[in-house]
Amino acid sequence: MTQFTQTPDLAWLHVPVAQVDTNARAAAEARQAQLTKPPGSLGRLEQVAVDFAGWQGRSVPAIDRIGLAVFAADHGVAAQGVSAFPQSVTAQMVANFAAGGAAVAVLARRAGANMTVVNLGTVSATAHVPGVINHDLAAGTADFTEAPAMSQATLAKALAAGAHHVAPNLSLFVGGEMGIANTTSAAAVYAALAGREAATVVGRGTGVNDTGLSAKQTAVERGLTRHAPAWAGQDQANGTQTILRCLGGLEIAALTGAYIAAAQRSVPVVVDGFIASVAALAAVRINPGVADWLVYGHRSAEAGHAQVLADLNAHPLLDLDMRLGEGSGAMMAVPVIQNALALHAEMATFAEAGFA
Ligand SMILES: Cc1cc2ncn([C@H]3O[C@H](COP(=O)(O)O)[C@@H](O)[C@H]3O)c2cc1C
C-alpha cells in the first residue's frame, strides 16, 4: 500500500490533459444522424454518446471498467457545530462502505463498478477495517476557523493519493467523499475560489437546523477572514492550492487530484454533487484542460451547487433532489450513460432497417 511517506512534487498537476479525438466525435455525430429516430430526439443522450466517442477515440464507444473511489477524512471544523451528525459517523460510514451497506455501495453493485474505499485520515480507528485502504495522511484536518486545515506536505499527499486511485484503463471514474462537516469546508473553498459571500454558499448539508446553518456561515466567514491573506496576490493555480490547504479537506483535495489525473490519463469523470463539484472547480482552476473530461451526474439539493454548476458551465444529467454525497448522484447517472451508449451502438440505421 502506498503510504505517501515522502512529500510528492506538485509539478504533475500541470501536465497537459489528454486530447479529445475530434474525428471520433464527428464520426459519432454522423452515426447519430443515421439512427432510426428524428434528429435530436434522444436529447442529451446523443451528446453523451458523442462525448464518450471523443474520449475513447472511437465512433462507437463502450463502458467496460467503471472505477469508483470513495475518499473519507475527518474535519476539524466539525467542532464548530456545523453538522447535524457527530464526527464519529465518518469512520462508521467508512466501515459501512466496506461492508457494502452504504447507498453508493448499492449503486456500485448495480452498475458493476469496482468500488475502492480510501481512508485518508480519521481520528477514530473504527475506519481501519478490512477492505479499506488507509493512507493516514493526517488525523483529519485542523479547524480552519483557527488554523490552516492542513500543511503543504499533507495537501501534496492528498492530491497524489487521489491521483493514485485512478487506474489509466478505466472507461469512467467516479469520485465519492465522506467527511462529516465537509459541506462547510466545500462552501468555504467555493466562496474563496469564486469570490462569493458565505451566506450564499452554505446549505443545510446533512440537515442542520437554523442554529447549525448560522454556525456554518460564521465558520466560513471566519475561515475566509483568517486565511485570505495567504492566497492574496497568488496566481490562479497557486491560489487554488493555497485555498485547498487552508480551507479544504483531505478528501476534497484527493478528489481534485483524482480529476486532474483522470483527464491526463484519458479517463472521463462523472462528477457528483456539491462537494465533488467544488473539487472539480479547483481542478479546473489548477489545470483548465480538465474541464474537457468532466460530465456532471446530478444537481444536488444542497444550496450552492447550482452556482458551482453555473460557474463550471455544467448541465447535470439528473435532478432528483438528492443531497447525500458519497458519489451517489454520479452513480445514479452511470446507468443513463450506459443506456446512451447502448442506444448509440445498437440502434439500427435507416439503411440497416431498409427505409427507402
Ligand atoms: C449517515 C450519513 C451518511 C452519509 N453519506 C454521505 N454523507 C454526507 O454528509 C456529510 C456532509 O454533510 P455535513 O457537512 O452536514 O456533515 C458528508 O460526509 C457527506 O458525504 C452522509 C452523512 C451521514 C450522516
Ligand SMILES: O=C(O)c1cccnc1
Ligand atoms: O451535494 C453533496 O455533495 C452533498 C450534500 C449534502 C451532504 N453531503 C453531500
